[in-house]
Amino acid sequence: MRLRNIPRAESVLNECKEVVKNAACCRGRWQETFGNANPVHIEIGMGKGQFLLALALRNPTINYIGIERYSSVLLRAVEKMQEMELPPTNLRFICMDARSLAETFAPGEIDRIYLNFSDPWPKSRHASRRLTSREFLARYHNILADGGAVEFKTDNRLLFDFSVTEVKDSSDFCLEGCTYDLHHDPEMNRGNIMTEYEEKFSSLGNPICKLIAGRKR
Numbered sequence: 001m002r003l004r005n006i007p008r009a010e011s012v013l014n015e016c017k018e019v020v021k022n023a024a025c026c027r028g029r030w031q032e033t034f035g036n037a038n039p040v041h042i043e044i045g046m047g048k049g050q051f052l053l054a055l056a057l058r059n060p061t062i063n064y065i066g067i068e069r070y071s072s073v074l075l076r077a078v079e080k081m082q083e084m085e086l087p088p089t090n091l092r093f094i095c096m097d098a099r100s101l102a103e104t105f106a107p108g109e110i111d112r113i114y115l116n117f118s119d120p121w122p123k124s125r126h127a128s129r130r131l132t133s134r135e136f137l138a139r140y141h142n143i144l145a146d147g148g149a150v151e152f153k154t155d156n157r158l159l160f161d162f163s164v165t166e167v168k169d170s171s172d173f174c175l176e177g178c179t180y181d182l183h184h185d186p187e188m189n190r191g192n193i194m195t196e197y198e199e200k201f202s203s204l205g206n207p208i209c210k211l212i213a214g215r216k217r
């Protein structure tokens with residue numbers, strides 16, 4: 001599906017102080033950028049921002065960064081935040097490709113990574129583009145702190161099975177949690193915040209899968 005370009009996106013994002021324009025300049029200094037020593041969590045492919053906005057409001061002592069590749073999609077998250085009466089102050093946004101993580105975050109700088117309903121890239125020749133591929137797991141291992149983890153949710157069973165295998169085969173991560181029906185798993189579903197896609201797919205009766213991959217030391 002072709003992404004619709006929104007002409008005003010660039011100007012709105014440029015004017016928003018929560019959108020970090022030169023993210024590489026913050027590498028190794030993200031806590032300083034937030035003005036505190038709190039842990040830093042990121043969501044890659046944040047979409048319209050429902051999940052991360054709710055998470056930031058719920059956890060004011062954690063710094064959150066939403067990463068989205070497309071400006072027209074990030075615009076929706078920014079505008080949603082701007083419409084809030086009391087928006088979270090512990091949230092920043094970056095418009096970038098996730099392949100640039102190493103240029104944006106220093107080793108060990110991130111405590112948690114969220115991946116929600118990522119593009120499945122169904123063709124085998126595109127497997128390395130999946131955000132749970134071994135190529136991306138290596139990128140995550142580099143920027144995660146000791147004890148850090150990746151949380152991944154999807155309704156796509158084929159993508160989830162692929163992701164479980166990638167984590168199990170990884171020398172950098174171990175599978176700390178896994179469920180094929182999140183909303184009927186009391187332990188894994190505790191404190192769950194639903195994304196826009198999660199609400200849509202679960203309302204259609206699709207089971208939601210989730211895994212937690214812990215970084216090996």
